[in-house]
Amino acid sequence: MSFLELRDVHKRYGPVQALAGVDLTVASGSRTAIVGPSGCGKTTLLRLIAGFETPDQGTIALAGEVLANGDGAVPAHRRGIGLVAQDGALFPHLSIADNIGFGMARSETRRDERIAELAYTVGLDKAILKRRPHQLSGGQQQRVALARAMAMKPRLMLLDEPFSALDTGLRASMRKAVAELLEAAGITTILVTHDQAEALSFASQVAVMRDGKFSQVGTPRELYLRPRDRMIAEFLGDAIILPAKISDGFASSPLGRLAVDTTERRDVARIMLRPEQVLLKRTSREGMSGTPDMLFGEVTESEFAGSVCTIAVRLLNSADPPDAAAIGNTPLILRKPGMDAPAVGEIVRLTVSGTAHVLA
Numbered sequence: 574m575s576f577l578e579l580r581d582v583h584k585r586y587g588p589v590q591a592l593a594g595v596d597l598t599v600a601s602g603s604r605t606a607i608v609g610p611s612g613c614g615k616t617t618l619l620r621l622i623a624g625f626e627t628p629d630q631g632t633i634a635l636a637g638e639v640l641a642n643g644d645g646a647v648p649a650h651r652r653g654i655g656l657v658a659q660d661g662a663l664f665p666h667l668s669i670a671d672n673i674g675f676g677m678a679r680s681e682t683r684r685d686e687r688i689a690e691l692a693y694t695v696g697l698d699k700a701i702l703k704r705r706p707h708q709l710s711g712g713q714q715q716r717v718a719l720a721r722a723m724a725m726k727p728r729l730m731l732l733d734e735p736f737s738a739l740d741t742g743l744r745a746s747m748r749k750a751v752a753e754l755l756e757a758a759g760i761t762t763i764l765v766t767h768d769q770a771e772a773l774s775f776a777s778q779v780a781v782m783r784d785g786k787f788s789q790v791g792t793p794r795e796l797y798l799r800p801r802d803r804m805i806a807e808f809l810g811d812a813i814i815l816p817a818k819i820s821d822g823f824a825s826s827p828l829g830r831l832a833v834d835t836t837e838r839r840d841v842a843r844i845m846l847r848p849e850q851v852l853l854k855r856t857s858r859e860g861m862s863g864t865p866d867m868l869f870g871e872v873t874e875s876e877f878a879g880s881v882c883t884i885a886v887r888l889l890n891s892a893d894p895p896d897a898a899a900i901g902n903t904p905l906i907l908r909k910p911g912m913d914a915p916a917v918g919e920i921v922r923l924t925v926s927g928t929a930h931v932l933a
C-alpha cells in the first residue's frame with residue numbers, strides 16, 4: 574500500500590532549480606534511502622515533505638491526505654512527520670532532557686521516565702540529560718535529535734544524514750539500532766545518506782537523486798546489480814566498466830565471452846561487473862601456455878588496507894577482444910581479502926562469476 578506519494582514536485586530558490594520533478598512512492602512501514610551528490614536536492618526534498626517549505630508545483634500526499642498541492646499546504650506541526658536535520662538543530666538554551674521531551678506535554682505522566690527510555694534507546698547515558706547541547710559531541714547531538722523526533726511518535730520519520738558525525742563502528746551499530754527501533758514502532762522512514770553501504774543495508778527501496786530528480790528507484794539489489802547508467806553504478810559501489818559487443822544474451826568483451834542480463838540487446842555497449850565477480854587464481858607464466866581460451870593477468874599494484882587489499886591486474890591476453898585497445902593499458906581494480914591477496918608481479922588466471930549488466 575502506498576503511504577507517501579510525491580508527484581512531479583518542483584522547488585526553485587531564485588536561480589537554483591533545487592527540485593525538478595520528483596516522483597516517489599513509499600510503502601507503509603518501509604524504509605527508503607535517498608542517495609546523491611551534495612547539492613542535488615536531498616535536504617530540500619525532506620523539508621518539503623516535513624512542511625518547512627512548500628513546493629512550487631506538484632503534490633505531496635500522506636496516507637491519502639494531500640499535504641501540499643499548489644498554494645494549499647498542511648502546516649508542519651499538523652503532519653505527524655519527524656525530521657532529524659543534518660546538524661541536529663537542537664534548542665541551545667534547553668537541557669538535553671527538555672530537548673528530548675520538547676514535543677511531550679508537561680503534564681504527561683511518566684514524562685521523565687519516557688525521556689530516560691528514549692535516551693537509552695538511542696544509546697545516550699542518562700548522566701548527560703542535565704547538560705546543554707554545546708556540552709555534547711556532534712554524534713551525541715544527532716542522537717538527541719533522533720530521540721526528540723521519536724518522542725513525538727511520528728507516522729513518518731525523515732532522517733537527513735543522521736549518522737554522519739559518528740565514527741565507523743558506532744555508525745553501523747547505531748544504524749542497526751535505529752532501524753530496529755523504527756521497525757518495532759512501525760514508523761515509515763526515509764533516510765538521506767552519503768554512504769552507499771548504509772543506503773543498501775538500511776533500506777528496502779533506494780532512490781538515487783541527481784540534479785533535483787530521481788534517476789533510478791528500486792530495491793538495493795536492483796540498483797547495485799542493474800544500475801541504469803554509469804553514474805548510478807559508480808555511486809553505489811566500485812564498478813568495472815568495459816566495452817562490449819552484445820548479441821543473443823552474451824557480450825564479447827576484453828574479459829572474454831560473458832553472459833549478460835538481457836537478451837533484448839544487439840549492439841555495441843558498455844557492460845558493468847562488480848569487482849567481486851572477478852575471481853583470481855594464482856598461476857605462473859608457464860601455466861599460461863597452451864590455454865588460448867583462458868584469461869590471464871599480472872598484478873601490477875597492491876595496496877594493503879587490513880581486511881581488504883586493493884590490487885590492479887593488467888590483462889596479458891584478451892580472450893575475445895572487440896576493442897582490445899580500449900582496455901589495453903587500463904588495469905582492472907579489484908578488492909580481495911587482505912590476508913591472501915596476490916602480490917605485485919604474480920600471474921593470475923581470471924574468471925567471471927554471474928552475469929554482466931548492460932548499461933543504457
Ligand SMILES: Nc1ncnc2c1ncn2[C@@H]1O[C@H](COP(=O)(O)OP(=O)(O)O)[C@@H](O)[C@H]1O
Nearest residue numbers: 586589590591610611612613614615616617618
Ligand atoms: N534556502 C535556500 N536558499 C537558496 N538556495 C538553496 C536553499 N536551500 C537549498 N538551496 C540550494 O538548492 C540546491 C539543493 O540543496 P540541498 O537540498 O541542500 O542539497 P543536498 O541536501 O542534496 O546537498 C543547492 O544548490 C542549494 O545551494
Ligand SMILES: [Mg+2]
Nearest residue numbers: 615616617659
Ligand atoms: Mg543536505
